[in-house]
Amino acid sequence: GQQVMQIPQYQHVQEGEDFTTYCNSSTTLSNIQWYKQRPGGHPVFLIQLVKSGEVKKQKRLTFQFGEAKKNSSLHITATQTTDVGTYFCAGRGSGTYKYIFGTGTRLKVLA
Amino acid sequence: NAGVTQTPKFQVLKTGQSMTLQCAQDMNHEYMSWYRQDPGMGLRLIHYSVGAGITDQGEVPNGYNVSRSTTEDFPLRLLSAAPSQTSVYFCASSSSGGAGNQPQHFGDGTRLSIL
Secondary structure (H helix, E strand, O other), rough: OOOEEEEEEEEEEOOOOOOEEEEOOOOOEEEEEEEEEOOOOEEEEEEOOOOOOOOEEEEOOOEEOOOOOOEEEEEEEOOOHHHHHEEEEEEOOOOOOOOEEOOOOEEEEEE | OOOOEEOOOOOOOOOOOOOOEEEEEEEOEEEEEEEEOOOOOOOOEEEEEEEOEEEOOOOOOOOEEEOOOOEEEEEEEOOOOOOOOEEEEEEEEEEHHHHOOOOOOOOEEEEEEEO
């Protein structure tokens, strides 16, 4: 079945440093979504990518979808303490309504 | 607007007991899903529904039952609780527009411990 791997599992950065998490699917995806989960909270939708090679930006966050629609990345420029949390990707294959989540990357930002 | 409401927030069960986790949404969303979250394993899909009367299995369905008699409600039943089902359970809903390309809205979760 479809599998979604995410690396790294943990990342500690100094405030102001950049951060990137990578998501890789075993199968071609119809679309991919990114979520952020604060400690003790629930996942909150950030963005969705649908097109091959798509790049979207939200302030300091840049999201990319690979040309083959099997991988994606989230890059945060100049991290802030408010960026702390776990970032998940969730991919959906074609012909299905199921989203398979990656294992998540837990980000800690040291002030 | 309440969004997705899950009850209870916390529950402790003994091995072999059964219980139902409740999930209700007031956004008239067609799609609803149940996930479990364990440390280091992300969220794993248990069951999902694309509309009232229609359910299907996810990645880890064993030991769980669901039904969808109304658009608003999607309860998850543990038939005979086992310690391996200790987890945080999240319910999510989304609209059906865009053939599945819609954000999922999550509830606050149910923290379940099985002794």
